Each structure stands twice: as C-alpha cells, then as structure tokens.
Amino acid sequence: MALRHLRTLRVVTSLLLFLPALFIFIDLTGVLPPWAVNALASAELVPAVVKIFSGVGVGAIGLFLVLIMTVSFGRVYCSTICPLGTLQDIFSRLNRKRNSRRRFLFRRQNYLLHYGLLGLTTALALGGSLFLLNLIEPFSSFGRTVVTLLRPIALLLNNGTASLLGAAHVYVFFTVPLHIPSPWALTLSSVFAGALLAMSYMRGRLFCNTLCPAGALLGLLSRLSLFRIVIDKAACKDCGLCEKVCKTGCIDSENMRVDFSACVSCFNCFDACPTVGLRYRVSRAGAQESPPRRVNRRRRALLQGGVGAAMMVLPGSDTLRAVLPVPTGKSRSKLPISPPGSGGTGRFTSRCTACHLCVSACPTQVLSPAFLEYGPGGIFQPRMDYSASTCNYDCAVCGQVCPSGAILPLSIEAKKLVQIGKARFVKDDCIVITKKTECGACSEHCPTKAVHMVKSEGLFLPEVNDDLCIGCGSCEHPCPSTPNKAIYVESNPVHLAAKKPESKKAEPQVKPSADFPF
Amino acid sequence: MDRRTFVKQTVGATLLAGTVAASGRFSRLFAAVPPLPYDLVAVKGGEPEAMFDAAIGALGGMTSFVRKGQKVVIKPNIGWDVTPERAGNTNPKLVSRIVHHCLDAGAKEVYVFDHTCDDWRRAYKTSGIERAAKDAGATVAPGHTESYYHPVSVTGGKVLKEAQVHELILESDVFINVPVLKHHSSSQLTAGMKNQMGIVWDRGYWHRNDLHQCIADFAGYRKPDLTVVDAYLMLKQNGPRGVSLDDVVLLKTQLVTTDIVAADAAAAKLFGVDPDDIGYIKIAAAQKVGRKDLQNLNIKRIAL
Numbered sequence: 001m002a003l004r005h006l007r008t009l010r011v012v013t014s015l016l017l018f019l020p021a022l023f024i025f026i027d028l029t030g031v032l033p034p035w036a037v038n039a040l041a042s043a044e045l046v047p048a049v050v051k052i053f054s055g056v057g058v059g060a061i062g063l064f065l066v067l068i069m070t071v072s073f074g075r076v077y078c079s080t081i082c083p084l085g086t087l088q089d090i091f092s093r094l095n096r097k098r099n100s101r102r103r104f105l106f107r108r109q110n111y112l113l114h115y116g117l118l119g120l121t122t123a124l125a126l127g128g129s130l131f132l133l134n135l136i137e138p139f140s141s142f143g144r145t146v147v148t149l150l151r152p153i154a155l156l157l158n159n160g161t162a163s164l165l166g167a168a169h170v171y172v173f174f175t176v177p178l179h180i181p182s183p184w185a186l187t188l189s190s191v192f193a194g195a196l197l198a199m200s201y202m203r204g205r206l207f208c209n210t211l212c213p214a215g216a217l218l219g220l221l222s223r224l225s226l227f228r229i230v231i232d233k234a235a236c237k238d239c240g241l242c243e244k245v246c247k248t249g250c251i252d253s254e255n256m257r258v259d260f261s262a263c264v265s266c267f268n269c270f271d272a273c274p275t276v277g278l279r280y281r282v283s284r285a286g287a288q289e290s291p292p293r294r295v296n297r298r299r300r301a302l303l304q305g306g307v308g309a310a311m312m313v314l315p316g317s318d319t320l321r322a323v324l325p326v327p328t329g330k331s332r333s334k335l336p337i338s339p340p341g342s343g344g345t346g347r348f349t350s351r352c353t354a355c356h357l358c359v360s361a362c363p364t365q366v367l368s369p370a371f372l373e374y375g376p377g378g379i380f381q382p383r384m385d386y387s388a389s390t391c392n393y394d395c396a397v398c399g400q401v402c403p404s405g406a407i408l409p410l411s412i413e414a415k416k417l418v419q420i421g422k423a424r425f426v427k428d429d430c431i432v433i434t435k436k437t438e439c440g441a442c443s444e445h446c447p448t449k450a451v452h453m454v455k456s457e458g459l460f461l462p463e464v465n466d467d468l469c470i471g472c473g474s475c476e477h478p479c480p481s482t483p484n485k486a487i488y489v490e491s492n493p494v495h496l497a498a499k500k501p502e503s504k505k506a507e508p509q510v511k512p513s514a515d516f517p518f
Numbered sequence: 519m520d521r522r523t524f525v526k527q528t529v530g531a532t533l534l535a536g537t538v539a540a541s542g543r544f545s546r547l548f549a550a551v552p553p554l555p556y557d558l559v560a561v562k563g564g565e566p567e568a569m570f571d572a573a574i575g576a577l578g579g580m581t582s583f584v585r586k587g588q589k590v591v592i593k594p595n596i597g598w599d600v601t602p603e604r605a606g607n608t609n610p611k612l613v614s615r616i617v618h619h620c621l622d623a624g625a626k627e628v629y630v631f632d633h634t635c636d637d638w639r640r641a642y643k644t645s646g647i648e649r650a651a652k653d654a655g656a657t658v659a660p661g662h663t664e665s666y667y668h669p670v671s672v673t674g675g676k677v678l679k680e681a682q683v684h685e686l687i688l689e690s691d692v693f694i695n696v697p698v699l700k701h702h703s704s705s706q707l708t709a710g711m712k713n714q715m716g717i718v719w720d721r722g723y724w725h726r727n728d729l730h731q732c733i734a735d736f737a738g739y740r741k742p743d744l745t746v747v748d749a750y751l752m753l754k755q756n757g758p759r760g761v762s763l764d765d766v767v768l769l770k771t772q773l774v775t776t777d778i779v780a781a782d783a784a785a786a787k788l789f790g791v792d793p794d795d796i797g798y799i800k801i802a803a804a805q806k807v808g809r810k811d812l813q814n815l816n817i818k819r820i821a822l
Contacts, residue, residue, distance in 0.1 A: 174660040364637045392637050394599050437728040440704030449756050453703045480722035501761045506754035508767040509790025516560050516819050517787040518812040
C-alpha cells in the first residue's frame with residue numbers, strides 16, 4: 001500500500017470533520033438542530049470522559065471508538081477528530097517562511113511537564129475543580145477561540161449583508177445582536193486564543209505535546225498501539241526530510257528513531273520520504289525514545305516551576321478575586337445562576353468544560369461566559385446573564401447540545417419546573433412607587449405569573465409567588481427601573497423544583513351568544 | 519469620482535427620491551377618498567377569515583384602503599413564543615386573510631412584522647404567523663434589532679415626545695394594525711393602541727414614564743389606516759402571555775375600524791370592562807386621537 005496516500009486521507013478526513021465542528025460554534029441563526037450539534041461534538045475526548053461522571057452514559061460510544069482507534073493506530077484522533085489540531089495545522093501552514101526553508105526539527109519531548117500537567121489536571125478535576133482542565137482542554141480551547149475571535153467576524157459579515165439586503169427589504173439574512181460577555185472574560189479568552197494560535201504558527205503542534213491533556217492521555221495509550229511508525233534502517237537514505245516535515249518534532253532522523261507517543265499521525269513523513277524508509281507496521285517495541293539532545297535545562301526548570309506555582313495558587317485563591325475588578329451589573333443578584341439542567345452551581349462547575357457550545361447555541365443569548373462570578377476556578381463557564389437577555393420558557397437547547405453532561409438534557413416540560421433561582425422584588429426601587437404610575441413590565445413577561453400584579457393604593461404593584469418562580473429572568477431583564485433593577489433573580493446554588501402553575505378556567509364576562517355589548 | 523459624475527448622480531438620486539415620494543404615501547393626499555359607510559364594523563359567530571370577509575365587505579372591500587401598487591404593512595401581535603390556541607398572539611388565519619385581501623386589491627408588497635417580547639424567531643414560528651403570512655404572499659420582516667428603527671418626533675405627545683419607529687411603518691403607504699384582544703398585567707387591557715408598542719424600539723421609556731400616557735401619545739403619532747381587533751379567542755386572564763389554555767375563552771368576534779380609540783373602547787366592552795377604566799383609552803379620547811363614545815358612532819353589527 002502506498003503509505004503516502006495516508007496523508008491525503010488524513011487531510012481530507014480532518015477537513016470534513018473540522019468544518020462541521022467550526023460551524024456548530026459559528027451557527028449564528030441556529031440552522032442545525034440541537035441533537036445534530038450534540039452528535040457532532042460527541043466524539044470529543046475530554047467532554048466524553050467528563051460525561052461518564054455526569055450521569056448520562058450515552059456519550060461513551062464516541063469515547064470507546066477513540067480509544068480503540070488509539071490503541072490500534074496511535075493518535076489518529078489528534079489529526080482528524082480534534083478541531084483544535086486541525087486549526088493549529090491551518091495556522092502552522094500559514095507560516096510560509098518556515099514552509100519554504102527552516103522547517104521542523106526533532107525535539108525531545110518534555111514528558112515531565114506533559115504528564116505532570118495531565119496528573120494535576122486529573123487530580124483537580126476529581127477534586128471538583130475543572131479550572132486547569134478548562135484552560136488547556138483542546139475542544140474548549142477551540143470553542144472559545146472560535147466564539148471569541150471568529151464568531152464576531154462572521155457576525156459582522158452577516159450583519160453587513162443583512163443591512164445591505166434589508167435596505168432593499170430582502171430579509172434572507174437578518175442582523176444578529178452581538179453580546180459581549182464580561183470584558184475580562186473576553187480579554188483573557190482572546191489572550192489564550194492568540195497565544196495558542198501563535199504557538200502553532202511558530203512551532204507546529206507544540207501545544208499537543210506540552211499542555212494538552214487529551215494529547216497526554218492518548219500519548220500514553222499510543223504506547224500500547226498495535227501499528228506504529230518506525231524507520232526502516234535498511235531502506236532509509238538518511239536524508240532527514242521526514243524530520244523536517246514532522247510538526248510534532250517526534251522523528252529523530254539522526255538516530256533513526258520515532259517517538260510514537262508524541263506522534264499525532266499526520267503522515268506528513270510518509271509523504272516526504274523519497275524511498276520507503278518509513279513504515280507503519282505492527283511493532284511490539286515500546287516507544288522509541290532518543291537520547292537527550294540540546295536541552296536548555298534552566299529554561300525548562302523555570303517553565304515548570306512557573307506553571308506549577310501558577311496552577312497551585314490560582315484555583316483556590318481569593319487573592320485574584322480581590323485584585324481584579326468583579327463586573328457589577330445593575331442587578332443586585334450576588335451569586336451566579338447556572339443554566340437549567342445543571343443541577344446547581346456546584347455540580348455545574350465540576351462538570352462544565354467551558355467549550356461554549358451552549359453559549360453559541362442559546363437562542364436568546366442569555367448564557368454568558370463567567371469571569372470570576374463562579375470563583376476563579378469557574379472561569380469561562382457560562383452563567384445566566386439577565387442583563388443581556390432572558391431564558392426562553394419553552395426552550396431547553398443548552399442541555400440538548402452540552403457534550404459533557406454539565407447541563408443535562410431536559411424535556412421542555414421538565415425544564416419548566418426547574419427553579420434555578422427566585423425573583424426578589426425591591427419595592428422602594430419600583431417605578432410604581434417612585435413615579436406613582438403603572439408599569440408591570442416584570443409581570444407582563446413572566447411566563448408562569450409567579451410575578452403578578454396586586455392593586456395597592458390605586459395602582460398595580462408586583463408581587464412574587466416563590467413556588468411558581470423558575471428564575472428565568474423574564475422579570476429582571478425588562479424591568480425599566482434605573483439605576484437599580486427593582487426586581488432581580490437570586491440564585492439557587494442547588495436548583496429546586498417549582499410548582500406547576502394552575503389557574504381556574506376563565507369565563508367570558510360577555511356571553512358569546514349575547515348581543516354586542518355596545 | 520469627478521465633479522461631473524457627482525453632479526449627475528446627485529441629480530439622479532434626487533429625482534428618484536422625488537418619484538418615490540410622489541408615488542408613495544403622499545399620493546394619497548391627492549386621491550379622492552370616498553367616506554366610509556360605517557365608523558366601526560363588529561362581526562361575530564364565524565371563523566376569523568369569514569368574519570374579516572364580512573367586515574371588510576361592509577366597508578366597501580379592501581380597495582377602500584389599498585390602491586394598486588401600494589406598499590402595505592400589517593402589524594399583528596407576535597409577542598410571544600406560544601401556539602395559536604393559547605391566544606397570546608393574533609390568529610394566523612386572520613393575518614393570512616388580510617394579506618390575501620391586500621394583494622387582491624393590488625398591493626405591490628405586503629409586509630408583516632412585530633417587535634416581539636420573547637425571542638423573535640421562536641415567536642414568529644410558534645405563533646404560526648410567519649408560515650401563514652408567507653404562504654399568503656407577504657414578506658415577513660424582522661424587528662428585533664435597533665437598526666430597523668428610526669427616530670421620529672411624536673407631535674402632540676404630552677410625555678412621549680420622540681420614539682424610534684420601525685422603518686416599514688415609516689415607508690409604507692398603508693398601515694394595518696391587527697391586535698389580539700387580551701388581558702394585560704401592565705395596562706389591564708391590550709388591543710389596538712397597546713399593540714402599537716410593537717412598532718417602536720425603546721419600550722422601557724414608556725414603562726418608566728407613565729405607560730398609559732405614552733400609549734395614548736403614540737396613538738396620535740401615526741393612526742393606522744385600519745385596525746382589526748382579533749377577538750376570536752380571547753385571553754381573559756394571566757395576560758399578555760397567558761400561562762395555560764385555562765386562560766382562553768372562545769368569543770368568535772372581530773372589530774374592524776379606522777378609529778383606533780373606538781376599536782379599543784369596543785374591545786373593552788367585549789372584554790367586560792368600562793373603557794373609562796382603562797387609562798390610555800380615556801387619555802387618547804381626551805387628546806382627540808379618536809372617539810370612545812360608542813353610542814354616537816355609526817356601528818355596523820353583523821352576526822354570522
């Protein structure tokens with residue numbers, strides 16, 4: 001078999017999988033149904049692993065396939081399914097200067113850092129904090145990169161087209177409002193995305209073999225792989241071309257060894273090899289590691305120490321919260337509110353990988369990436385932002401798309417009875433009291449009439465029935481009171497059950513059979 | 519661009535704009551409009567389509583309102599993500615029938631839109647209005663972002679001096695207001711005038727600054743050429759969104775009039791409240807936007 005065709009196969013497969021993965025995060029108008037979005041994300045490694053712990057086991061099929069594939073052929077996942085892998089390849093390719101002259105070189109992998117991070121990430125995750133995982137997890141990093149950097153561009157293009165056509169009253173496209181999350185979350189997210197793309201531009205798949213927990217896990221598994229890439233010493237002409245095209249730097253052409261646990265199975269080497277010096281064959285030999293070569297020990301120690309210290313300090317620290325300004329809305333709500341189906345903030349923050357698939361899919365765009373609202377450990381995890389919008393009563397899209405099970409898929413009927421928070425009315429701030437005129441915007445939008453109007457001194461004043469309230473924010477969002485909202489939703493850290501609204505059958509005042517009343 | 523091209527283009531554009539203006543809404547100023555036989559037509563006992571056929575027939579057909587080549591905008595209530603039987607939105611069958619009548623009368627374009635309360639795409643879809651209007655031949659337009667709204671001054675407004683109004687209302691020759699009759703937690707009752715909150719952008723201002731006065735002020739800004747009150751199904755309680763089917767009663771009634779205040783006064787009676795108990799009806803009548811003295815109006819009553 002001509003092994004060089006493997007590269008073409010890899011490129012085609014990765015693009016076929018990459019484009020849908022890109023689209024589910026950019027889908028501005030909700031073209032794809034939620035189940036399709038969920039299905040497209042179902043083979044993503046880390047969300048699938050987290051899903052095992054979330055009480056919804058159906059995601060395990062995709063995970064199983066990935067594991068089988070890895071112990072058979074190595075980290076094929078990293079070059080096909082992983083959208084961040086393909087995104088890095090695209091950026092790496094953009095670096096034409098390197099493509100023409102100075103290309104990649106063998107690099108002894110820093111397993112201490114990579115596996116150490118995997119261990120630390122796992123330990124923190126098992127301890128309930130996904131802080132570290134969410135910063136370096138590839139699917140989430142991809143999602144955030146797309147939502148932060150590419151989605152706004154797509155949105156502006158869409159809105160430009162919409163307004164041009166709209167001027168001619170053609171409404172095939174329509175404007176999509178741009179919701180800007182907390183500026184801090186946005187900035188940080190952009191910095192991470194920028195760093196990641198710069199890394200791939202300069203050094204190919206550096207991220208995959210230093211930080212990526214999925215890469216580390218699959219790297220460990222690929223040590224057991226049945227088929228692996230080896231250099232056939234008899235056929236090799238020692239030209240070194242394979243090493244130059246290897247974007248992970250896992251081929252040591254000098255010593256004719258391949259570090260297969262670092263190989264992302266991109267098959268560039270097969271394509272580059274002028275002879276048949278490289279083989280993809282059944283091998284029982286363990287990962288072939290090369291002797292150390294040109295290692296800057298001091299730089300490595302600094303890096304490891306720095307990363308380690310940062311990881312230890314950040315997640316549990318309240319100092320960060322004290323240093324950075326916490327965004328203050330006009331709402332008086334103090335604790336963050338997690339989406340319906342997440343069970344509560346505690347369960348949610350220990351299950352959500354912050355991929356932002358729900359942020360992108362939410363039809364009302366009420367989900368907004370948190371900065372420090374959940375605490376420093378909950379960075380980027382979405383929360384309900386009622387200053388931006390409200391949670392639509394007849395919608396449960398977030399749970400339907402969530403790939404990690406952090407937001408469980410609920411039926412619409414079940415979702416309508418989940419109380420994620422309770423409305424709190426501040427009488428002294430209410431328009432009806434301060435301006436002595438009717439208002440009632442809160443009750444008007446309330447889908448359960450938990451917020452209802454009661455006559456008081458000749459005017460109608462809102463009143464909240466806690467039992468019926470589901471905390472959807474339909475009252476808080478439209479409240480016209482300034483500077484403070486007169487009604488806001490207070491979080492239920494553990495979600496509760498609301499009562500089903502009941503009312504007696506309405507009777508017409510004027511019988512339909514009677515004459516006109518005028 | 520050289521100077522000659524600039525001059526040519528400017529002159530061309532001006533001529534074009536002038537032609538559009540002349541052939542548009544201002545042409546109505548010079549057209550002879552025969553007086554209508556009735557101030558208000560009330561129909562009951564039929565399906566929405568049949569009731570509208572009867573009502574518009576009594577007023578001389580849609581040609582009394584829509585002339586050949588005109589642009590029509592229909593503003594139903596599409597506020598909520600609820601199904602037609604919940605009566606939170608205007609009946610889609612009625613919207614469809616009105617679109618048909620407009621096109622039959624020679625309308626060049628018929629637009630349908632609302633500034634919804636729930637997510638606009640869900641409301642458009644669940645209400646059944648998007649499908650019904652499109653199938654009938656109308657263009658369904660969005661109204662969910664500020665970019666579609668332009669500032670206007672509300673002459674005669676006591677509190678509401680300016681508003682941002684949807685461009686289709688500003689550009690169209692004929693404006694047909696098609697509210698659904700409902701209980702309303704803020705204004706007690708919603709029909710014609712309250713429905714017009716859906717053609718403006720900043721509704722929060724109204725809520726902050728005496729809701730009833732603002733509703734009445736705006737009613738005087740651009741009176742609809744026709745108001746059709748859908749009272750086939752009526753939301754009797756828990757309005758304006760409604761909580762369940764328990765809130766809905768079957769009334770099988772429809773009101774058609776050019777007087778938006780008369781529409782609301784008659785709607786109040788149908789609902790079972792005194793028009794004088796509804797703030798904005800009282801204010802609008804006092805500001806001479808229209809008439810609430812139903813006893814002095816020429817009303818055609820039709821029972822099907």
